[in-house]
Every structure is written in structure tokens, then in C-alpha cells.
Amino acid sequence: MAAKDFIVAIELGSSKVTGIAGKKNLDGSISVLAVVKEDSSSFIRKGIVYNINQTVQCIANIVKKLSSSLKSEIAQVYVGVGGQSIRSVKNVIVKDLPNDTIVSQDMVNELMDINRNMSYQDQEILDAATQEYKVDNxxxxxxxxxxxxxxxxxxxxxxxxxxxxxxxxxxxxTAEVAIAEMYLAPLALADCVLSDAERRSGCVLVDLGADTTTVSVYYKNILRHLAVIPLGGNNITKDIASLQMDEPTAEKMKLKYGCAYTDNNDIDNSLMLPIDAERSVESRKFIEIVEGRLQEIIENVWYQVPSEYADRLLGGIILTGGGANMKDIDKAFRNHTHIEKIRIAKFVNQTITSNNPDITAHNGMMNTVLGLLVKGDMNCAGEETPENVDLFSGEKTAKAGPKTADLHQNPRTPGEMSPGVVQTEAEKIKAEEQRRKAAEEAAKREAEEAARLEEEQKKERKSMKNRMARFKNWVDKFIKEPDE
Known part of the structure; x- marks a missing residue:
């Protein structure tokens, strides 16, 4: 039987693209209906799309496979935005007011609009998190x-x-897949793995991915810093591969023998770790390679924590993502940062039910896409798929669904959107068109008003000229009368 009410989320990761469909239940839990994954290492690097054609094909395949499992067309999807070059920048907007002015919501909105309209070279503002307002002092x-x-x-x-x-x-x-909503993946993840107490008392969320590591700093329930480090688990794998082995073998060795922290007294100098049937590597050398790269990642993570919050992290450090599964990863972070409170978030806080092994594994690798699924609130189901139809034939089996541009006919203002929501390009283009039309109409009104004032001034000048002429005639006539 075809599913008629579900939400679909897609995460484009450095190692894989994941599509997930789930149904929200009345008790607030989510039942996962389908999960599809495809390797993305050849066209997505450090969370960034580098080969558009291959990415388009992958997205189309993901949607088709989900449609096949659900026996229903997919009308729209939720998408996560993340990866390299995402960074946060502080900005201050000041407005001087007449003395004893009472601040209104319009004044606050004006500051937000001015901030949103800031221009950064080659950079797009995805979201703006309000830190606080300074009222006088x-x-x-x-x-x-x-x-x-x-x-x-x-x-x-x-x-x-x-x-x-x-x-x-x-x-x-290009894939003809409509975007219901784009979310900043790090914020969607934080909402699903952090507790209110952690965000309020100050914490650092570290998402250890394949090619990147994302660092989010929270204090007093407000995002204070966000950065993506271009280092991840794959860097450790490549370092191991320098021992003259291919990367798949290096990955297997990392998963089997890799440890984030080993006390020097516990290292067995005589132990040899097998690479294959004929070769092996010294345990100490292997440990030095793994811990050396991991130390670099941890140092870069800690460098991203602003100094004013480094001693306020009462909520500690929360680790998640595939890299958080490495043995003693918490000890490695504790040893470098001297933060005692470290938690590994292996699953989201929400109740998720599923028989899929990727979900039931609770290894942190699905947390981001589950966070996107939790954010969804619009039904993504399209028409029911006709029976005995090959979804992979390339032929259209149903009439085309909505386009991204159709979903938000009236572009929302930043104040109308939830934190973490990113406007799609179609929505931004529409918003820009509306702003341009509004500016043109305002300019037209100003021109018409200026023309009207000019016409009134001309009439006034002409009237004044006539009055002066009449007055002059009267004076001339008055002067002439006595002489007569």
C-alpha cells in the first residue's frame, strides 16, 4: 500500500548522499519508512558539490529509490546545507534615536534588515543569529x-x-526535485542532539565527519560561533595508506585497530599489526600516525572556540558523527582541552522507530539526516505510483510535480523564518524581484510627487507673477491719476 503522508530529507555528505523518508506520529515519535544511500566520494568533496552532473544523477536516483519503496511520488524534499567554507562572522548595527525613544518592533526589524542586506565578497548570508541588543549601556x-x-x-x-x-x-x-525547505545542517543537528541545559550553560558540538569537522559553540541558548574545518576521518585513512596500502585496506585497519588515545606505557613495541598476508606494521608506528592526525583535528577544533567562552563551557563538549565512534575519542579530547565533561551523542533526542540497521546502529552517522527529518513539517507525498511501472525506465510516469519556485510564491522575510532556515535561490530571486518592483514603484511615486510639486510651484510662480503684474499696473495707475 502506498504511503500518503510522509516527510523526505536528503543530506549530501562527503562520503555518501543519504535520503530518508519518515512519518510523524501523533505521540511525537517518527517512524522511518525508507532509507537510501549512495556513494558520493567522486563528486562531493568536503561537503561541497564539485560535479553537478553526477550530483544531479545521484539525487534523481535517491528520489526514485525512495519512491519505489514508498510506492508514491515525492513532491518535495528537505535539504541540509553544510560543508567547507561555512563560517560565522560577527556584525554590529547601531541606530541613534532621539532621547527617551521607546524601542518598537519595527526598529528591531530595521536593524535585522540592515544586517541581512550586508554584502560580503563572494559570500552568501545563509542565516543571521541574533546575539543580543545593547540598549544604551x-x-x-x-x-x-x-x-x-x-x-x-x-x-x-x-x-x-x-x-x-x-x-x-x-x-x-536540474534533477526536477522541489526543495520544501533548506536548513543549515549544523543547526538542525544541534537541535536534535543537544539538551536545553547544555545550550544554556555553554557547550561545543563537534560533528566529526569524513572530510570535514563542524564546530558549533552555544552559550545562553544562543549560537555564538560556527566553523567547518576541512579535516575529517578520511585524512586519518589517507595517512594510514601512506604505509603503502590502498585506501579501502587503510580504512579497514583504522576501524579495526584505530584508537584516539593510548597511554605510552600501554604500547607494546613488539606487536605487529597485519596489513595483508605478507606485510605488517609496528603497532607504535600505527598509533603515532592515527593519533598524530587526530591531535591536529582536536587542536583545530579547540582553536575555533572563542576565548571568551572557553572557560564557560559548563555543558562540556558533545561529540557526534562517524568519527566519534573511534575508541577513546573522549579521552583524546579531554587530554587536550582539559574539559572533563565530554558526551558522545550516538543518537538524536527524539523517539525514532525503524527496522533499518543504519538507524538502529545508533552510531551517530545518521544524526544529521534524522535532524533534517525532524525539522520537516510539510507532507512530501505526491501522487501514488501506478502499479507495474518501471521507475527507472527514465520515462515520466506521472505529471510533473511542483518546482521549488512554486512552493514559496510569497517570499518570506528573515523574521518570518525559523532559525536555521535558508532561503532557496528561487525564493531569493523572487524576493529580489519584489524588492526591485517595490523600489521602482517607490521611485515612480517619488517622480510623480516631484512632478506634481513642480507643477504646483509653476502654477504658484505664474500666479505670483500675475499678482505682481496686477499690483504694478495698479501702482502705475495710482501714480498717474494725481498728475491728471
């Missing part, structure tokens, strides 16, 4: 209703290279 989270003479907005702008942003949108447009 006092910091406030909500300044509305407070009397002041100076209002300052502190924002954290999350940027991504425009090329990467456009390529991602182009891939889904």
Missing part, C-alpha cells in the same frame, strides 16, 4: 518597550560561498 535579549537613545544590534552572520550555494540549488532544479 545595557545588554538585552528583547529590547522592545525599553526607553533609550541608542540601539545596537549584535548579530552572527553565517556565510557560505555563493558558488557552492548556487551549485546546490542548481542540482535540485
Amino acid at each position: 545595557q545588554f538585552q535579549l528583547d529590547p522592545v518597550g525599553i526607553q533609550c537613545g541608542r540601539l545596537e544590534g549584535n548579530f552572527l552572520n553565517i556565510l557560505w560561498r555563493k558558488t557552492f550555494y548556487r551549485n546546490l540549488n542548481k542540482c535540485f532544479d
Whole structure:
């Protein structure tokens, strides 16, 4: 029987593209209906689309396979945005006000709009996290209703290279897969693996991926810093491969023997680890290679934590992603950062039911795509797939579904969107068209008003000229009368 009400999310990762479909139940839990994965190492690097054609084909395959499992067309999908070059930049907008002005919501919205319209070379603003407002000399989270003479907005702008942003949108447009919503993957992940207490008291979320490591810093329930480090588990694998072996063999050795931290006294100098039937490597040498690269990753993670929050992390460090499965990874982080409170988030906080081994493994590798699934709130089901139809024949089996541009006919303002939601390129283009039309109409009104004022001034000048002429005639006539 075809599923008629479900949500679909797609995560484009460095090692694999994952598509997942799930149904939200009345009790708040989610039942996973289908999971599809495809290798992406040849066309996605460090979370970035590099080969558009291969990515388009992969997305189309993912959607077709999900449609086959669900026996239903997929009308739209939720997409995660992440990968290299995502970074956060602080920005301050100041507005001087007349003394004793009471701050209104419109004033706050104006600061947000000014910040959103900031221009960064080759960078796209994906989201803007409000840090706090400074009302005269006092910091406030909500300044509305407070009397002041100076209002300052502190924002954290999350940027991504425009090329990467456009390529991602182009891939889904070309694959004819409509985007219901784009989410910042690190924020969707944080919402699903962090507790309110951790985000409020201060914590660092570290997502250890294949090609990248994402660092998110929270304090007082606000995102304070976001960065993506171009290092991940694959770097360790490549270092092991330098021992003259292919990467698949190096990956197997990493998973079997890899350990994040080994006390020097526990190393057996006589132990040899087999590479194949004929070769082996010294245990100490293997440990030095693995721990050397991992130490570099941890150092880069800790470097990303702003100094003003380094001693405020009462919530500790939360590790997730595939790299968090390495033995004693928590000891390695504790040894370098001296943060005692370290938790490994192997699954999301929500109740997820599934028979799929990728979900039931609870190894942290599905947390991001599950976070995207949790965010979904629009039905992604399309028409029921007719029976006895080959979904992979390349022929259209049903009329085309909606396009991304059709889903948001009226572009939303940043204030209308939830934190972490990214406008699609189609929505941005529509919003820009509306702004341009509004500017043109405003310019036209101004021109018409200027023309009207000019016409009134001309009439006034002409009237004044006539009055002066009449007055002059009267004076001339008055002067002449006595002489007569």
C-alpha cells in the first residue's frame, strides 16, 4: 500500500548522499519508512558539490529509490546545507534615536534588515543569529518597550560561498526535485542532539565527519560561533595508506585497530599489526600516525572556540558523527582541552522507530539526516505510483510535480523564518524581484510627487507673477491719476 503522508530529507555528505523518508506520529515519535544511500566520494568533496552532473544523477536516483519503496511520488524534499567554507562572522548595527525613544518592533526589524542586506565578497548570508541588543549601556535579549537613545544590534552572520550555494540549488532544479525547505545542517543537528541545559550553560558540538569537522559553540541558548574545518576521518585513512596500502585496506585497519588515545606505557613495541598476508606494521608506528592526525583535528577544533567562552563551557563538549565512534575519542579530547565533561551523542533526542540497521546502529552517522527529518513539517507525498511501472525506465510516469519556485510564491522575510532556515535561490530571486518592483514603484511615486510639486510651484510662480503684474499696473495707475 502506498504511503500518503510522509516527510523526505536528503543530506549530501562527503562520503555518501543519504535520503530518508519518515512519518510523524501523533505521540511525537517518527517512524522511518525508507532509507537510501549512495556513494558520493567522486563528486562531493568536503561537503561541497564539485560535479553537478553526477550530483544531479545521484539525487534523481535517491528520489526514485525512495519512491519505489514508498510506492508514491515525492513532491518535495528537505535539504541540509553544510560543508567547507561555512563560517560565522560577527556584525554590529547601531541606530541613534532621539532621547527617551521607546524601542518598537519595527526598529528591531530595521536593524535585522540592515544586517541581512550586508554584502560580503563572494559570500552568501545563509542565516543571521541574533546575539543580543545593547540598549544604551545595557545588554538585552528583547529590547522592545525599553526607553533609550541608542540601539545596537549584535548579530552572527553565517556565510557560505555563493558558488557552492548556487551549485546546490542548481542540482535540485536540474534533477526536477522541489526543495520544501533548506536548513543549515549544523543547526538542525544541534537541535536534535543537544539538551536545553547544555545550550544554556555553554557547550561545543563537534560533528566529526569524513572530510570535514563542524564546530558549533552555544552559550545562553544562543549560537555564538560556527566553523567547518576541512579535516575529517578520511585524512586519518589517507595517512594510514601512506604505509603503502590502498585506501579501502587503510580504512579497514583504522576501524579495526584505530584508537584516539593510548597511554605510552600501554604500547607494546613488539606487536605487529597485519596489513595483508605478507606485510605488517609496528603497532607504535600505527598509533603515532592515527593519533598524530587526530591531535591536529582536536587542536583545530579547540582553536575555533572563542576565548571568551572557553572557560564557560559548563555543558562540556558533545561529540557526534562517524568519527566519534573511534575508541577513546573522549579521552583524546579531554587530554587536550582539559574539559572533563565530554558526551558522545550516538543518537538524536527524539523517539525514532525503524527496522533499518543504519538507524538502529545508533552510531551517530545518521544524526544529521534524522535532524533534517525532524525539522520537516510539510507532507512530501505526491501522487501514488501506478502499479507495474518501471521507475527507472527514465520515462515520466506521472505529471510533473511542483518546482521549488512554486512552493514559496510569497517570499518570506528573515523574521518570518525559523532559525536555521535558508532561503532557496528561487525564493531569493523572487524576493529580489519584489524588492526591485517595490523600489521602482517607490521611485515612480517619488517622480510623480516631484512632478506634481513642480507643477504646483509653476502654477504658484505664474500666479505670483500675475499678482505682481496686477499690483504694478495698479501702482502705475495710482501714480498717474494725481498728475491728471
